[in-house]
Amino acid sequence: MKDRTSTLRAETRDSVNKVWALCNALKDDGVTFHQYLVELSYLLFLKLAAELKVEHKLPQGCRWTALTECPENILLERYGGLLRSLATSDSEVVSRIFSQSRTSIKKAKTLRVLVQSIDRFAWYEISREGLGDLYEGLLEKNANEKRSGAGQYFTPRLLIDSIVRVMKPSLGDVIQDPAAGTAGFLVSAGNYIRANSDTWSDVAEKELSAIFHGVEHVDDTYSLALMNLFLHGLVNDDAVGLVYGDTLSSAGKDLPPATLILSNPPFGTKRGGGLPDRDDLPFPTSNKQLCFVQHIISALAPGGRAAIVVPDNVLYEETVGLNVRRYMMDSCDLHTMLRLPPGLFYAASVKTHVLFITKNDGDSFQGTKELWLYDLRGKGHGRSKSESLTEETLRAFEHAYGHDPNVGREARRTRRESLSDSYQVFSRAEIRERGDNLALSIEVEPTAESQEDPEEALLLLEKSLERSMSALRELSDMVRRGPA
Structure with missing residues (x-):
């Protein structure tokens, strides 16, 4: 079966750059690159859930139209309330995604520009698989930028x-x-199975938590990982195989x-x-x-x-x-x-x-x-x-x-x-x-x-220094543990 990975990357590369360009609006509001990705992820998650026909898993009043149809003068208040409601959703995966959610946007005008720009984006030009790939492309873009x-x-x-x-x-x-980080390995494994299995469509949603497992100990990254899995259809509502912890x-x-x-x-x-x-x-x-x-x-x-x-x-x-x-x-x-x-x-x-x-x-x-x-x-x-x-x-x-x-x-x-x-x-x-x-x-x-290659000599020196540092670390561990 033909591997679709390269095709998906080519399909979404331009879209990733266009969405990333929205960063300028948030930079003007004093938002850092990492805050930007998290903030944009909340909004994209709501929009992509609508495009992927899975927003029925979100509570009423917490869907994309709640933002597009909201007057600007109460938009920030509506958005903050929406995030708090999602954090208490009956869906385990949704509540986990938004459990630590908060907005860094300070101006209603900035939020309005983002919502309108995302809403006007030509989503219909991207395949269903490409929409999930777009999100992962943004994660990689963030990593390359910083x-x-x-x-x-x-x-x-x-x-x-x-x-x-x-x-x-x-x-x-x-x-x-x-x-797990942002769940790149788990998503890629899921894409591979989907592309190379004749029975993927027969997999019940409840079985997904028995297949995909992981741990992530950074709260924002954990939320990004869950969003990534959700948008790729690799996690269900009631049981989440990816846990927050060490x-x-x-x-x-x-x-x-x-x-x-x-x-x-x-x-x-x-x-x-x-x-x-x-x-x-x-x-x-x-x-x-x-x-x-x-x-x-x-x-x-x-x-x-x-x-x-x-x-x-x-x-x-x-x-x-x-x-x-x-x-x-x-x-x-x-x-x-x-x-x-x-x-x-x-x-x-x-x-x-x-x-x-x-x-x-x-x-x-x-x-x-x-x-x-x-x-x-x-x-x-x-x-x-x-x-x-x-x-x-x-x-x-x-x-x-x-x-x-x-x-x-x-x-x-x-x-x-x-x-x-x-x-x-x-x-x-x-x-x-x-x-x-x-x-x-x-x-x-x-x-x-x-x-005469100086790089080979540098490599040997690095190895010698690493061995010395290793010995110091082990000595430190032994001192910390005390006598046996």
Whole structure:
């Protein structure tokens, strides 16, 4: 079946820019970029609910016409009351979306301009699927405009869709994102299932909460994620699989076992340097990405699969990092790593990989035997340029990955028959000889240029500094825990 992702992006790109241009009206009212996205989301949600024929799920008097037909002199008061009423809606998903809602607009004229501009927009030119995609496009636009705050760890749509295509979600999966953000992974998985399933239309709304699960701990972002799921038809009224909370607390521990986890966990250390509020992680640490990796391993059902975006220091950090890597390779088949170009997240200095794992099931999968590295950071892919992450390069990775999301025996045989300069396989014995350090790279013939490459020297220095910082963090953790 034809993949529709690229078509939807092309269809809505111009619309995203037009809607984003409304930002000027809000900037004149003293509203920040992040406040703008949240404010615009409330209004767009009401309008798109009408266009998508789902506004019957909203209370009477809290629908789009309540704003379009309201006189300007009472518009701000009507809008504020509408938000408060939605926060107490009988629909669980609607009440959660608007539970923290508030308006930053101070002038009735500004609100009138926004409502009229949105109402006059040529919505009929966009398909039903494109309307949901428009909203997600605005989320990505916000992330690109502001590489901090909500956009700090926004995962590029190209990468999300590529990961989803190789992981092949299905209606039989229980899908989880423990760091959901604005629900990009969950929405992409839902789009993939809808496009590749003949029985999607038979899925009862109540079943959606059994398929899609996640956690988000930032209140505004949680609301954006719920809106995103709602507008894509991936959440029902009475049971919401996406919860507000911290995965590194009981909220994560209470999630049901997943057959598929897709996630880009937050980077850095837990606020205040504290340890996670969970007693089921084998190696407690203030390092959030290492805690999330442990959560994902424990949250997978036997035979379940996961794709995890991690910063490079997860691959070589000592002490707890080493223990977590060994735990992962013993508990799961870490069969593939995708080495990404730098600069995709927040800053050019942040370098990342995607780890693809399948949890042991006592039968077909019994730990890591070999690891395949696919390199999108090497010389052949325009190293140090995030622009090298293109549809073409990711499609080449997908072709090399193969059709089996778990990369079983037959898939590995196929990989060996089509090895390229971008792929290299490492046995578990070779990794063990390296001290279970996963900072691997594909060996190429040295050239005069590569021998004098200052960037390679900088990378080595970064790794040395990361190891030193890791040792300091672990020492800090031990001091904080006190004597055993």
